[in-house]
Amino acid sequence: MKAPHIRFERRLSSPPGLQVVALIVALLLAMITVGIIFYFLGVNPFVAFQRIFRGGFGSLFGLQETVTKSIPLMLAGVGLTLAFRGRMYNIGAEGQLLMGAVFATGVIRIVPDWPSYLLIPAMFLSGFLGGMVWAFFPAILKARFRVDEVLTSLMLVYVAGELVRFLVYGPWRGTDTRGFPITDEFPLASHIPTLAGTRIHYPTWLLAVLLAVMIYVLLTRTKIGYEIRVTGENPEAARYAGMNYQRVALLVMLISGGLAGLAGTGEVAGIHFRLRPPEAISPGYGFTAIIVAWLARLNPLAAILTSFLLGGLLVGGDAIQIALNLPAATVQIFNGVILLFVIAADLFAQYKIRLEV
Amino acid sequence: MMPEDGVVVRMKGIVKRFPGVVANAGVDLEVRRGEVHALLGENGAGKTTLMNILYGIYHPDEGEIWVNGKRVTIRSPQDAIRLGIGMIHQQFRLVQTHTVVENIILGLKEAFFFPDRPARRRILELSEHYGMKIDPEARIWQLSAGEQQRVEILKVLYRGANILILDEPTSMLTPAETHDLLRTLRRMAKQGQTVIFITHKLEEVIEVSDRVTVMRQGKVAATLNTSETNPRQLAQLMVGRDVLFRLEKKPIQPGEVVLDVSGLNVLNDKGLPAVCDLALQVRAGQILGVAGVSGNGQRELVEAIAGLRPVVGGRIAVNGRDVTRLLPRARIESGIGFVPGERWMALVPSMSVAENLILKNYVRSPIGRGIWLDRRAIAVYADALINQFAILTPDRHTPLKKLSGGNIQRALLAREMSEKPSLLIVAQPTSGLDVGATETIWQMLLAERERGTAILLISDDLKEVLSLSDRVAVIFEGQIMGEFLAEQADLEQISLMMAGALRLSDANVVGEAA
Numbered sequence: 001m002k003a004p005h006i007r008f009e010r011r012l013s014s015p016p017g018l019q020v021v022a023l024i025v026a027l028l029l030a031m032i033t034v035g036i037i038f039y040f041l042g043v044n045p046f047v048a049f050q051r052i053f054r055g056g057f058g059s060l061f062g063l064q065e066t067v068t069k070s071i072p073l074m075l076a077g078v079g080l081t082l083a084f085r086g087r088m089y090n091i092g093a094e095g096q097l098l099m100g101a102v103f104a105t106g107v108i109r110i111v112p113d114w115p116s117y118l119l120i121p122a123m124f125l126s127g128f129l130g131g132m133v134w135a136f137f138p139a140i141l142k143a144r145f146r147v148d149e150v151l152t153s154l155m156l157v158y159v160a161g162e163l164v165r166f167l168v169y170g171p172w173r174g175t176d177t178r179g180f181p182i183t184d185e186f187p188l189a190s191h192i193p194t195l196a197g198t199r200i201h202y203p204t205w206l207l208a209v210l211l212a213v214m215i216y217v218l219l220t221r222t223k224i225g226y227e228i229r230v231t232g233e234n235p236e237a238a239r240y241a242g243m244n245y246q247r248v249a250l251l252v253m254l255i256s257g258g259l260a261g262l263a264g265t266g267e268v269a270g271i272h273f274r275l276r277p278p279e280a281i282s283p284g285y286g287f288t289a290i291i292v293a294w295l296a297r298l299n300p301l302a303a304i305l306t307s308f309l310l311g312g313l314l315v316g317g318d319a320i321q322i323a324l325n326l327p328a329a330t331v332q333i334f335n336g337v338i339l340l341f342v343i344a345a346d347l348f349a350q351y352k353i354r355l356e357v
Numbered sequence: 358m359m360p361e362d363g364v365v366v367r368m369k370g371i372v373k374r375f376p377g378v379v380a381n382a383g384v385d386l387e388v389r390r391g392e393v394h395a396l397l398g399e400n401g402a403g404k405t406t407l408m409n410i411l412y413g414i415y416h417p418d419e420g421e422i423w424v425n426g427k428r429v430t431i432r433s434p435q436d437a438i439r440l441g442i443g444m445i446h447q448q449f450r451l452v453q454t455h456t457v458v459e460n461i462i463l464g465l466k467e468a469f470f471f472p473d474r475p476a477r478r479r480i481l482e483l484s485e486h487y488g489m490k491i492d493p494e495a496r497i498w499q500l501s502a503g504e505q506q507r508v509e510i511l512k513v514l515y516r517g518a519n520i521l522i523l524d525e526p527t528s529m530l531t532p533a534e535t536h537d538l539l540r541t542l543r544r545m546a547k548q549g550q551t552v553i554f555i556t557h558k559l560e561e562v563i564e565v566s567d568r569v570t571v572m573r574q575g576k577v578a579a580t581l582n583t584s585e586t587n588p589r590q591l592a593q594l595m596v597g598r599d600v601l602f603r604l605e606k607k608p609i610q611p612g613e614v615v616l617d618v619s620g621l622n623v624l625n626d627k628g629l630p631a632v633c634d635l636a637l638q639v640r641a642g643q644i645l646g647v648a649g650v651s652g653n654g655q656r657e658l659v660e661a662i663a664g665l666r667p668v669v670g671g672r673i674a675v676n677g678r679d680v681t682r683l684l685p686r687a688r689i690e691s692g693i694g695f696v697p698g699e700r701w702m703a704l705v706p707s708m709s710v711a712e713n714l715i716l717k718n719y720v721r722s723p724i725g726r727g728i729w730l731d732r733r734a735i736a737v738y739a740d741a742l743i744n745q746f747a748i749l750t751p752d753r754h755t756p757l758k759k760l761s762g763g764n765i766q767r768a769l770l771a772r773e774m775s776e777k778p779s780l781l782i783v784a785q786p787t788s789g790l791d792v793g794a795t796e797t798i799w800q801m802l803l804a805e806r807e808r809g810t811a812i813l814l815i816s817d818d819l820k821e822v823l824s825l826s827d828r829v830a831v832i833f834e835g836q837i838m839g840e841f842l843a844e845q846a847d848l849e850q851i852s853l854m855m856a857g858a859l860r861l862s863d864a865n866v867v868g869e870a871a
């Protein structure tokens with residue numbers, strides 16, 4: 001007789017209810033897993049989760065910080081929903097974000113004296129361009145030569161990181177920085193306004209929400225959006241229907257890169273007012289944005305919500321790092337575990353798993 | 358209890374559910390020793406599921422199985438083989454680079470310890486005994502589909518099976534190979550083997566079986582002695598209603614040449630020549646059927662015409678205009694409609710019926726306006742097609758994959774026809790469809806012909822080609838072996854051409870009646 005074994009049977013259709021249940025179960029399992037890790041780090045998991053939640057959502061200050069961090073997550077995450085819909089697995093939003101920061105800083109270096117109403121739009125445009133440039137290489141390699149965009153976009157993250165580091169340690173290091181590897185502070189005219197008493201640079205937030213709506217409309221109401229969805233769901237059918245694969249591939253990559261670039265612009269012009277080393281500009285927003293997009297089931301409108309959720313998680317994670325003296329990687333572990341379980345949930349929603357004896 | 362009534366397999370009240378379907382809804386089946394028992398039914402009737410249960414691949418949700426008078430539980434194919442049950446699946450599962458002997462002993466314990474000499478002897482004995490010629494040393498890739506099937510059958514016999522299940526064994530064979538197979542099956546039955554033969558082809562049932570069980574929608578419609586029934590009754594049982602057999606084909610005077618292919622050379626995916634110096638013409642209001650065993654360049658031919666595969670040499674013209682170098686979009690605009698044999702390459706299963714219907718015309722008004730898609734126009738257009746072509750769907754928002762195979766194909770044809778193409782390429786239009794759906798698809802194609810469209814029909818189903826076409830061309834290894842008027846078709850000649858054994862010289866080609 002055969003030993004008991006597990007068998008996967010593909011479901012003909014996966015009911016939406018099941019998908020939601022699978023998602024909730026995935027989040028619960030992720031929490032249990034992380035709880036176990038907390039336990040082995042010598043921290044009471046219940047206390048830790050309570051602190052995370054309180055940190056991110058439990059106080060006015062926490063909520064303000066959560067919204068602040070949701071801004072780059074939303075911008076990059078919305079871009080990724082578009083890229084993933086078109087079956088372009090852009091994993092390099094982090095690098096595109098950093099290049100957005102670099103290009104925005106470049107504007108300051110060229111036209112520091114422009115008035116606010118010119119300078120800020122110029123920085124956003126330039127940041128968008130920076131993200132696009134960084135997405136262009138993986139995009140063209142994929143569209144023309146079928147080079148796997150996962151690898152190329154990811155590798156470029158490290159190149160971008162080194163480039164930022166080179167700039168702030170070298171040619172762009174400020175004159176009044178007392179030796180710190182940072183640029184001089186940006187002129188006041190370049191500072192994106194914030195809500196009084198908070199770090200919420202609300203114009204960027206509004207821009208992000210606007211773009212989420214625009215991407216949604218693009219996907220659902222326009223010809224090119226239809227082409228993106230057909231290409232993503234069945235590239236063969238897209239070819240059969242005479243759609244231009246290269247155009248779709250380039251477009252979704254460039255837009256998603258550009259949006260990540262906007263996120264980087266928002267960080268330097270709304271939070272730091274300088275270019276700093278990569279770790280200081282972004283605690284991995286570009287990677288967390290992958291989870292934002294995936295949790296949103298690649299719906300750009302839903303990404304508005306999921307970016308808020310993940311933003312809270314980042315804030316809560318910071319809170320417990322300090323309060324419970326946990327290693328800095330704790331939040332990244334949490335993120336990784338969530339992504340793993342969310343993707344697993346997709347598998348469970350699409351396949352029936354049976355134990356056979 | 359001895360099975361004094363000669364029943365070797367008895368399945369009682371078998372129920373098997375899959376998500377959303379009951380594949381078997383209380384099936385009773387009795388198979389007697391030494392008979393060829395046909396299991397007849399439309400696609401999706403539950404035949405394969407039932408036999409997969411008997412072979413231990415699926416487990417029934419309810420029901421009992423008795424083999425040789427004993428109640429059994431079959432947990433795996435190994436269990437089934439131990440009970441003397443062997444199954445030959447629709448798709449062959451042979452290792453292409455191994456020899457016949459190696460494939461047959463593959464997975465057997467003894468093969469590990471013994472060299473294959475005794476195995477070869479036994480295989481030759483078996484092939485002699487049942488009249489299945491085979492070279493034990495040949496490598497699988499060298500063999501034709503018919504020969505590979507013999508290897509599959511020998512493999513099962515070698516394992517000591519005396520109850521053989523064959524799932525649609527003739528679907529890959531030429532008429533001549535089919536004939537050989539059916540003769541072999543008769544011979545096996547005479548020597549005491551029990552054969553369960555799954556098919557949806559009526560004439561095969563009549564030709565080979567002793568008894569027949571007809572399945573419809575997961576249930577048994579009837580079990581009959583073959584000698585006491587006829588194709589008409591069987592078809593009725595299969596579909597549950599009367600079926601039109603004769604197609605009403607209006608005589609049409611063919612018009613101008615619409616498709617003109619000359620000297621065409623195309624490569625397959627492996628970069629080997631698949632279409633060689635091929636020439637053909639299709640006129641307006643004419644159906645040119647291309648018959649042939651699958652894999653002889655049909656797919657490459659149609660993909661080249663549709664612009665999905667590069668042309669290495671030659672010329673393709675539509676309405677007198679050279680389209681050889683045009684991109685797929687430009688070919689669509691020049692009036693080419695295409696229903697590929699692999700339906701899924703022309704559809705997006707996860708998207709709605711409406712979104713599948715606009716796949717070709719979304720670029721143009723009224724669906725596409727500037728950069729926008731006009732949602733109201735989509736609704737109007739989709740609903741109109743759903744009505745006009747009687748596509749059975751809850752509504753236009755339903756994901757296409759939820760529709761039945763027949764309705765999916767109808768939607769695909771509806772889309773291509775609504776573009777009012779001057780040339781319609783249809784490959785395998787009814788493969789996998791049941792008798793009822795096949796009939797409506799055929800009617801749709803004939804209506805399109807009457808509209809004056811030139812139709813290039815590719816099908817592995819010879820009967821389909823012969824009943825629909827005005828002219829028939831036989832393709833073999835990428836070349837046309839001969840072309841003739843459909844009513845002058847000679848089955849024997851076609852068989853020879855399909856096997857590459859006969860080629861009509863140009864002088865013999867029956868001239869165009871124009």
Ligand SMILES: Nc1ncnc2c1ncn2[C@@H]1O[C@H](COP(=O)(O)OP(=O)(O)O)[C@@H](O)[C@H]1O
Pocket residue numbers: 009012375376378379380398399400401402403404405406407
């Ligand atoms: N593994 C499976 N999962 C879900 N549905 C299945 C599976 N296998 C078969 N079915 C469904 O069961 C029904 C019967 O299929 P099948 O036994 O293959 O019919 P047949 O062999 O008579 O064409 C069909 O509706 C088919 O879609």
Ligand SMILES: [Mg+2]
Pocket residue numbers: 401404405406
């Ligand atoms: Mg079947």
